[in-house]
Amino acid sequence: MSFTRKPGGKALDILQNLPRISLANLRPEPGTKKAEKKRGRGQHGGNRSGRGHKGERQRGNRPRLGFEGGQTPFYLAIPKYGYNEGHSRRAQYQPLTLNRLQYLIDLGRVDPTQPIDLTQLVNGRGVTIQPQKRDYGVQLVGEGAGIFAAKVNIEVQMASEEAIAAIERNGGMVTTGFYDPRSLAVLCKPVPFFISGQPIPKRMLPGEDMVTYYTDATNRGYLADPEKIQKARIALARKYGYVLPDISKDELFHMLSMVKNPRQIFFGLSPGWVVNMAEKKILKPTDDKLLQYYSS
Amino acid sequence: MSLPFIHRSAMLCRGFRASLNLYDHTTTIRLRTLCSSVGEANTGILQSTEEYKFVERLIPPSRVPIPPKHDGPSPSGWTPPSEVPPALPYMIRRSRMHNVPVYTDLTHGSRKTTLVRKVEGDIWALEKDVKEYLQQLTGKDLPTQVNEVTMTLRVKGHFDTELKEWLVEKGF
Numbered sequence: 001m002s003f004t005r006k007p008g009g010k011a012l013d014i015l016q017n018l019p020r021i022s023l024a025n026l027r028p029e030p031g032t033k034k035a036e037k038k039r040g041r042g043q044h045g046g047n048r049s050g051r052g053h054k055g056e057r058q059r060g061n062r063p064r065l066g067f068e069g070g071q072t073p074f075y076l077a078i079p080k081y082g083y084n085e086g087h088s089r090r091a092q093y094q095p096l097t098l099n100r101l102q103y104l105i106d107l108g109r110v111d112p113t114q115p116i117d118l119t120q121l122v123n124g125r126g127v128t129i130q131p132q133k134r135d136y137g138v139q140l141v142g143e144g145a146g147i148f149a150a151k152v153n154i155e156v157q158m159a160s161e162e163a164i165a166a167i168e169r170n171g172g173m174v175t176t177g178f179y180d181p182r183s184l185a186v187l188c189k190p191v192p193f194f195i196s197g198q199p200i201p202k203r204m205l206p207g208e209d210m211v212t213y214y215t216d217a218t219n220r221g222y223l224a225d226p227e228k229i230q231k232a233r234i235a236l237a238r239k240y241g242y243v244l245p246d247i248s249k250d251e252l253f254h255m256l257s258m259v260k261n262p263r264q265i266f267f268g269l270s271p272g273w274v275v276n277m278a279e280k281k282i283l284k285p286t287d288d289k290l291l292q293y294y295s296s
Numbered sequence: 297m298s299l300p301f302i303h304r305s306a307m308l309c310r311g312f313r314a315s316l317n318l319y320d321h322t323t324t325i326r327l328r329t330l331c332s333s334v335g336e337a338n339t340g341i342l343q344s345t346e347e348y349k350f351v352e353r354l355i356p357p358s359r360v361p362i363p364p365k366h367d368g369p370s371p372s373g374w375t376p377p378s379e380v381p382p383a384l385p386y387m388i389r390r391s392r393m394h395n396v397p398v399y400t401d402l403t404h405g406s407r408k409t410t411l412v413r414k415v416e417g418d419i420w421a422l423e424k425d426v427k428e429y430l431q432q433l434t435g436k437d438l439p440t441q442v443n444e445v446t447m448t449l450r451v452k453g454h455f456d457t458e459l460k461e462w463l464v465e466k467g468f
Contacts, residue, residue: 003387003417009444010420099372106370107394108361114353123356149371190354268350275351282351284342 091136093158094127098166099144101126105152115258115267116154118179122188131185140174142166153256158213164220165236171245173256177222178214180204183265190266194275199285202263202271202294222262263295270294363394378467386417388468396460396468401450410456412449423449429462430455 006012019025039049051058066073104110109124118138121127129135137157145166152172157179164174179187183203186193205223206214214221217228218236237244247256263271272294274283285291369375377390391397397413415422423442426449430438433455441450451459 005417007445011444102370102372103374106366106372106374107363119354123354144372147371147373190351191356194351266350266354268347268353273347275348277351280348280351281343281345282347284344286340286342 089134092134093137093139094129094135095141096121096127096138096156097141097143098148098163101140101152101154102144102148102150105150112150112152113252113255115255116152117267118155118157118184118187119190119266129184129188131181131188135184136181137179137184140164140167151250151252151256153258155260159220161218161236165240165242168233168236168244169240169242171247171250171256173247174220175222175259176214176219177260177262178203178206178210179265187265191277194277197274199274200265200269200271202296203265205262222259360392360394375464380467382467384417384421384466386415386419386422388412388422388463389414389416390468396463398456398459398463400454400456408452408454410451410454410459412451412459413447415447415449419444419447419449426451426459430458433458 008015038045040046048058051060056062066075068074101110104121104124104126105112110116110120110126114120118127118129121138122129127138129138139158140154140156140160140163142160142162142165145162148166149170150172151170152167154167154172155175155177157176159174159176167174180203182201186201205211211223213219215223217224217232220229220232233244247253250256258267260267265271269275269282270284272285272290275281276283285294363374363376366374366376374395376394381387388397391414399411399413401409401411403409412422412426419442423440427438427440430436430451434453439452442448443450
């Protein structure tokens with residue numbers, strides 16, 4: 001039912017009948033304003049005015065903050081160590097809890113009947129990624145593993161063991177893939193990239209430090225051996241004590257087993273193609289050297 | 297050359313492992329030269345409209361999608377508003393993201409308040425009900441502030457989870 005009320009309600013009715021508000025008829029609520037103690041003005045604001053008795057304290061000559069009377073101060077006695085060295089150059093991964101993922105699926109912001117990609121998460125306004133601030137993607141975190149109940153094919157950049165277990169327990173698939181900063185920017189905001197008219201770049205392979213992560217089957221890395229991944233799925237099911245559902249008999253098996261090529265950024269679109277959004281066309285190169293470069 | 301998607305069973309990763317060892321960047325051919333020849337002749341390019349459906353999937357929606365039907369609360373705890381608005385003198389609309397508009401606020405580092413927004417109808421009846429409910433919960437008579445212009449209700453203390461559950465139970 002729709003309620004129609006005069007804006008201002010009862011307060012406006014009262015105001016219209018009271019005399020005009022002015023400084024003469026306003027007063028603060030009793031107890032809200034406490035009188036300030038004026039120093040140097042007699043009785044308890046006077047005498048030494050809250051400065052103590054003689055010495056540096058009363059005379060306002062105390063030494064600098066941190067000085068300990070000549071003893072080596074704490075901030076000099078403790079040796080330096082590079083805990084935060086290079087902190088602004090470290091890779092960051094925006095966390096995505098299973099709670100939030102379930103919430104997005106429940107509200108229809110992310111479609112579980114299609115493979116879930118970082119683009120789908122950003123389009124559903126589920127995560128905010130800033131590639132220019134050393135974000136390298138999204139990491140799946142196990143908080144909410146108890147309530148998670150969706151069968152999804154999800155591709156993230158890092159995933160914790162509990163999160164992988166929770167998704168596989170519900171019959172889904174997890175993959176971890178690497179995106180270099182340029183590819184990540186393209187992945188997060190595909191439309192401005194297509195409008196710029198550049199060909200889709202090929203995704204670069206991870207650097208030395210991340211290769212071991214992405215070739216490991218326990219992390220469901222995209223460069224790992226598929227047989228080892230299958231063994232890892234069975235081992236994880238045994239570790240967490242659930243029955244691994246057989247997804248090959250699932251009706252959505254085709255969608256669940258969709259995986260991107262390591263050089264591919266988008267599903268269905270290869271590197272080297274130019275997308276023309278105005279005319280809804282895709283331009284593909286035919287030159288041999290280009291084809292060889294983009295498929296390497 | 298088209299690699300739409302590959303299935304796990306068909307992926308051969310040995311080739312990629314071998315390529316990881318090759319750190320010599322052989323050829324870096326620029327596509328810009330090809331772009332310059334586009335204006336002259338379209339010989340070096342194939343055009344297709346078949347794969348455009350993959351591009352359409354990437355376009356972000358500009359409106360908040362309507363949530364799918366759930367019987368009762370969904371696994372994440374989100375409950376849709378009841379079909380029939382409750383027979384009360386006030387109404388609390390959902391936010392544009394379909395959530396209950398109860399928010400917590402922290403001012404001056406230690407002043408906790410709870411705000412109920414988007415109230416329509418008799419806000420004083422809502423204030424009475426909220427005070428009664430919180431009296432039962434906490435045993436305290438909590439200060440509240442009604443703003444009839446913005447149609448909001450502020451309560452001292454953090455009670456967002458309790459008030460959200462209470463409002464959802466009523467059917468808002």
